[in-house]
Amino acid sequence: MRIRSLAQAAVALATLTAPLLVATPASAASAAHQGSLHLGYIQYDSPGSDGGSNSSLNAEWVNIHNNTGSAIQLKGYKLKDNTGYTYTFGSYRIGAGKTVKVRTGKGTNAAGVRYWGRGWYVWNNTSDKARLIKPNGTLLDSCSWTTSDDGYKNCH
Ligand SMILES: [Ca+2]
Known part of the structure; x- marks a missing residue:
């Protein structure tokens, strides 16, 4: 010009x-999100066709990130979708700066990974909203997606 x-x-x-x-x-x-416990990456659309196998269900997941300087006991914390399906954490201590992945299907809980234990997908591929709720019912964080997203969402 x-x-x-x-x-x-x-x-x-x-x-x-x-x-x-x-x-x-x-x-x-x-x-x-500095200094908070919050939703991170969400793989709401399991790669491949939604055939319902346990491995496919477990390829659908939500990350929760502890961006504070202290470990947090997650017992009683909840993950909830638009329909109202709810995952409630059992005793799990998430370290400072650590991430825990909540997979939809069945499996053995281990450090950094929890299993919802469902027999079908929970997060809608078209549009949905994940909520992270404290044991006292306070909404700590939420993150939504639409068809304009590409199977996963970076909720920061
Ligand atoms: Ca899904």
Whole structure:
């Protein structure tokens, strides 16, 4: 573009800086989760066709990240979808800076992974909303997706 006026120069500058400005909300969103227990990546659409095998169910999962400086006992914390299906944590201590993955199907709980134990998928592929709820019922975090997302969602 040939710059012929000051106004045009201003427009050109705005165009160049626009991508930087667009990046701001994303950083603000992650900053909001500093020092909190929150939803992380969610693989709501199990890869491949939804045939219902246990391995396919377990390829559907939600990560919860402890971004605080202390370990947190998750006993009584809940994960809930739009339909009302609810997973309630048993005793599990999530360390500072650690992630725990809640898989939909059946399996043996281990460090970093919990199994919901369901016989069918819980997270809708088209649109749904995950909620992380404290034992006293307080909504701690929520994250939703639509068909414009691509099978997984980074909830930060
Ligand atoms: Ca799904």
